Amino acid sequence: xxxxxxxxxxxxxxxxxxxxxxxxxxxxxxxxxxxxxxxxxxxxxxxxxxxxxxxxxxxxxxxxxxxxxxxxxxxxxxxxxxxxxxxxxxxxxxxxxxxxxxxxxxxxxxxxxxxxxxxxxxxxxxxxxxxxxxxxxxxxxxxxxxxxxxxxxxxxxxxxxxxxxxxxxxxxxxxxxxxxxxxxxxxxxxxxxxxxxxxxxxxxxxxxxxxxxxxxxxxxxxxxxxxxxxxxxxxxxxxxxxxxxxxxxxxxxxxxxxxxxxxxxxxxxxxxxxxxxxxxxxxxxxxxxxxxxxxxxxxxxxxxxxxxxxxxxxxxxxxxxxxxxxxxxxxxxxxxxxxxxxxxxxxxxxxxxxxxxxxxxxxxxxxxxxx
Ligand code: SF4
Numbered sequence: 001x002x003x004x005x006x007x008x009x010x011x012x013x014x015x016x017x018x019x020x021x022x023x024x025x026x027x028x029x030x031x032x033x034x035x036x037x038x039x040x041x042x043x044x045x046x047x048x049x050x051x052x053x054x055x056x057x058x059x060x061x062x063x064x065x066x067x068x069x070x071x072x073x074x075x076x077x078x079x080x081x082x083x084x085x086x087x088x089x090x091x092x093x094x095x096x097x098x099x100x101x102x103x104x105x106x107x108x109x110x111x112x113x114x115x116x117x118x119x120x121x122x123x124x125x126x127x128x129x130x131x132x133x134x135x136x137x138x139x140x141x142x143x144x145x146x147x148x149x150x151x152x153x154x155x156x157x158x159x160x161x162x163x164x165x166x167x168x169x170x171x172x173x174x175x176x177x178x179x180x181x182x183x184x185x186x187x188x189x190x191x192x193x194x195x196x197x198x199x200x201x202x203x204x205x206x207x208x209x210x211x212x213x214x215x216x217x218x219x220x221x222x223x224x225x226x227x228x229x230x231x232x233x234x235x236x237x238x239x240x241x242x243x244x245x246x247x248x249x250x251x252x253x254x255x256x257x258x259x260x261x262x263x264x265x266x267x268x269x270x271x272x273x274x275x276x277x278x279x280x281x282x283x284x285x286x287x288x289x290x291x292x293x294x295x296x297x298x299x300x301x302x303x304x305x306x307x308x309x310x311x312x313x314x315x316x317x318x319x320x321x322x323x324x325x326x327x328x329x330x331x332x333x334x335x336x337x338x339x340x341x342x343x344x345x346x347x348x349x350x351x352x353x354x355x356x357x358x359x360x361x362x363x364x365x366x367x368x369x370x371x
Pocket of ligand 1: 050051052053111134135136137202203232233234235262304
């Protein structure tokens, strides 16, 4: 099947830097011209920006427009090199810790969330804060506080040192211990085996997390489950899509940065689901043509913090290497959008700006549907 729709420019909503737009800003189909030898790309949908990342990037852009540069951002607003570099060029100043922000200045907290201690440090320095913590991370923080108040031991499945884990653990450090994976289950010690609950980082591999939970439950049969899934819809949807295309793919390319947990998980999931090989790249020029020697089908996806323009660049590069047919493998349609942080909305409103974000169904770009 041939699709001849022209790829549109990334326009995005008013005021948005086009290069930072997500897949929904590219509503047209990706041009597809099947190659004579059948080389093709299977393009995963959903891929790229989730609602939390879209909101966080938008918050920094709106803050720059409204207050002017510099706007300080604690840690990377989302784990993507290109996003951070682009926002830096526009006047965002990324810092590691709150004490690097000048007294009284404005700071944005990243999508990964922060602990109460960081909020307290910001208050002590009279910082004006914009909290871009993803609401789905905030939900896990609230669960942690609630179960800590009920005196549970909380087993937080996640990666030590990841900002999200640090933020969640900081809600109740005396009740939470981090379990990095199945290999750490034997080391877990709890006060009362009848009062134990597991929670998790939002961006983990679903399968590996369930394996950790299974082993934990063998040790603690009364282990409680979280009130609702902590691994978020976007992480799950991207893993389901890559699982579907991986068995047909000689190679799966994941666009995403090395410190992006969900992007790294997509490589692992692709390999576990049967991909011949899988590689993560930040951008198109990192693709080594040798990876594609003898390949007919390349699977392509991107992590939840990746702007669509980087995926389009990879498609162009793959086309240049002979993979000209593009077929979409869609496993879900996403239609989730989060409002901007409350105080930013209020300031936008006072300035006569539109505080509500245009609703954009997060359908992602399309390609030739599969027969
Ligand atoms: S990956 Fe999930 S939890 Fe993380 S920012 Fe996106 S929607 Fe929120």
